[in-house]
Amino acid sequence: MFENSGGKELKDLRPTLVVKKDTRKMPLKRALDFWQETAGSLYDVNISQPEAFHTTHCTFRLGELLLTYCVSVAQKLSRSSYRVGADGYDHFEVQFFLAGHWSRQDGRQEAQAAPGDLIIHDAAQAHAGSASDFANLTLFVPRSMLAPLLTSPDEQNMRVLCADEPMVGLLRNHMDNLWRVLPLLDERQAAALALPTVELIAVTLNGIKRQDVSRGISVAQLGEIRRYIDAHALDPTIDPAGIAAAFGISLRKLTYLFSGDGGVATYLQKRRLNLARAALRDPAQAHKSIAEIGLEHGFVYAHNFTRAFQRLHGLTPREIRAVAQRNWMTGTHESRSWFDRAALWGR
Template sequence: MGQAKSGQKLPYSFMDTKGMSAKEAGAAWAENIGVMFDTKYHELPSEGFHAHAGGYILGELIIGTGKSVAQNFDRSRYRIGRDGLTHYLLQYYQRGSCGRRDGGSGDRTRPGDLFITDLAQPLATAASDFTNLNLIVPRRLLAPLLQRPDEHNTRIVRGNNPLVELFLNHLQSLFRMAPAMTQDEVGLLIQPTLQLAAAALNGTADEQTQAGVDIGLFDEVCRHVNDHLLHPDLSAEQVASRFGMSRRKLYYLFEKVGGFVSYVQERRLHRVRMILLDPAHAHRTIMDIAEEHGFLHRPGFIAAFRRLYGLTPGEMRALAMRRDTEAIESGDHVEWRNWIARLR
């Protein structure tokens, strides 16, 4: 995998053992994971097994997924001295478990937990059949943000910790959006990702990490808003109460996207637009759709729609009926603008 140039899509690497024999699959996985660990399988299925690993380069970070059968992972002092890797590996276990081989049953991850490996230190761990999401971070980038940078090896941070939940949701969003991002866009994400990771590992947000936590919190609020757009009681008061923050804090989070009320209106208008473009809803009146999304005043609705998309709702629907996709797609920049604006 080479480094991406400005404006290019992110480099991506993927390994999949589908269709391989058990011996071939085991060798392919061992070669892939052997960059960091020595591995030993508990027991390979005789009929073969499906394992995969892949990741995107995000500047100096790597984000990827892994899936494999139960095995041991080892990193000896000799191995550390030989390869010189000092990165942190942050693993979100979506399925299966992992923990130190000398630990008890309570010292293993559960689905949703975060497992931390400090590649500068030895380890001997065991994992069941698993699926995980991984972030590899150079030590020199993350350690300055950590309160005790040398005390995280083989740590398990439970997923019910709010800061961990924010971080893991951020990772999932980052991985989901990686195929569409360029290296230029990734540059805006590195520091917030590091700050949110550090807050999750430290168990608290401080002056160095608060900005990243705010971004994670912004994502959570946006997810809640998008899931409840049609609820009549969706308001700043309701959302602030739901997330245990003041309205002042809520308004602060949404300043860079024009404010909370503006964001909710844009999301509702976006939903209206998508319905207007859908032939399955061609029998519905425009105001019926608008009222369903909380727009009860016709002139105000039409004016807001035109400001956002440069067309009236009727013109948008007419273009869709004529399949004039070049014109109607001109409003697709709104989602990307909202997502990226908070990182400036």
């Protein structure tokens, strides 16, 4: 699958390529450094046999998406609440193993994936897993593109969907075809494929049959309402009644639409807490106290802000700010997003 360009070097073919590496041609230290630059930018990595490490790694860009093909050795990868709070990266990873196996390692529940199964990782939530020697294909999708289309965007982390599900097979074939055709496309053509791809992912994760028109309309309406809430999250007057009125639906219908999110008020609070996390990490807002930021994001009382923030993010607002301040001082936070950082791989 990796060598499908007829013997030509991908870097000489198309501008959609972000990075291509085969570390078997490198000294071991350089290979490990490259893995720390790529996988290590998101995860704490524990390689079973570091002395035998190697990876074949190739990443393409489709507009705001990244598609990565990777072959490597057995290892564990974990993303802690501390790391989530420290880097603030916020995207989904849609992953198919082509060879090898993956298993969930956070102690909460059993989940395993074999070749052909679909695995979802949410970078905004802590997660941990282990893989045997593997080959996989992973699509990195910004939350802003996918979450509004999902009925339960916060319930996807470490979810495994079986290979024999028809929609999973359709998505797998689509990603495989993307991988094969991307070397032949220019950036404009590749970018045009991004939104249809995200929509297919959403249909797959929502478990919707394409002919189920009434449910499809509900999902489309839910996405529209989510975008409205996201745009007005810091408006102190926004409330469920006003949202229902803005869309001409009843409170009962609004409650039904957001049942997978724990209710519209819960969704609104999560959105505000995510914005508060970004504000705490923003050096331009370093002059504001934690209480001020809490108030700007809908929390009149600082202790309520701290409690809700820690419950969602695993760290207190003070801890998030302390990590961010260290990054400001050392200059270790190199880019605004993980996608910006990925563009620097291999340079």
